[in-house]
Amino acid sequence: MNSELRNLLDRMTVKETVTNSDQSQSWHAHREAERLVDNTYIEELDVLLSVSKSKDERRAAYFILGAIGANTGAVRCAEILLKRVDFEKDKYVLSSLLDSFSKIDKPADISLDAIFRLLDEPRWLVRHSAIRSLRNTNSPAAEDYILAHLLKTDSPFDVTYCHSTLNQIGSLRSIPQISKSVGSRKRDVKISAEAAIRSIQMRNDKSSNEL
Structure with missing residues (x-):
């Protein structure tokens, strides 16, 4: 492994x-x-993740992949994170992986099935990270799954995170469902709904003006 990368990982995981x-x-x-x-770090991190027994080291590797993917647009970072989803059983490590995945722009043709399955995850830490991880995607299916979860959940935290994700990826068809929360007595739910609606409308207006 590149000595600079090894040094960085050691410093990130130091006790x-x-x-x-x-x-x-x-x-x-x-x-x-x-x-x-x-980008030369990407494949080295892929190899590391396939053999590392250290949870802290894997969390650090996921963090780096998320950063490189966000900064360079390298889809390969998203692909590596996706294939690791089903391997990680520890909720903290899996949450870290998903949080890193959320930072990367995902093309419409990348399969998000591994993420969609986690929207019904009983562990709230993982479930919330999964909802957030669907940001920065052009996949219409992502909006569908978030709307479906929003329709059935009774958790105000889940609702707020769904609003936050739809704030970024939602289309006009999300507004009717989000609007149901505008009258909520829960401040975060109400504010996140209003913000999501404004963002979607502004995005649609901008798109219309560019035509």
């Missing part, structure tokens, strides 16, 4: 006891990772 982020080697390493644009 330390500190009182603030300025003193944390790991915190600074994560901020460094957020700026990465080196």
Whole structure:
């Protein structure tokens, strides 16, 4: 493995006891990772993930893939994260993977079936990350699945996360379902619904003006 990548992973996963982020080697390493644009790391991380027994190391690798994918648009990062979804059983590691996946632009032809299955995941940490992970996608199916989940869930947290995702990927057909939450007594649900509707309408107006 590239020595610079190995060094970064070691710093991201170092065990330390500190009182603030300025003193944390790991915190600074994560901020460094957020700026990465080196695509040569991608395949090395893929190999690492296939053999690593360390949860902390895999979480760090997922974080780096998410950063590189977001910064460079490399679809390969999304592909690697997707194929790892069914392998990760630990809820914290899986949540980290999904959070990294959410940052990457996904083309319409990439299969999101592994993510869709997690929308019914009983562990709320994983389920919420799965909802968020469908941001940055052009897949009409993603909107369909989010709307279906929004229709059946009774969790205000799930509803809020669905609104947040539809805020970014939703079309006009999402508005009737989202509008049902505008009168909610729960502040986050109401505010997220109003914001999503505004965002969808602005996106549609912009698209119409460009025609």
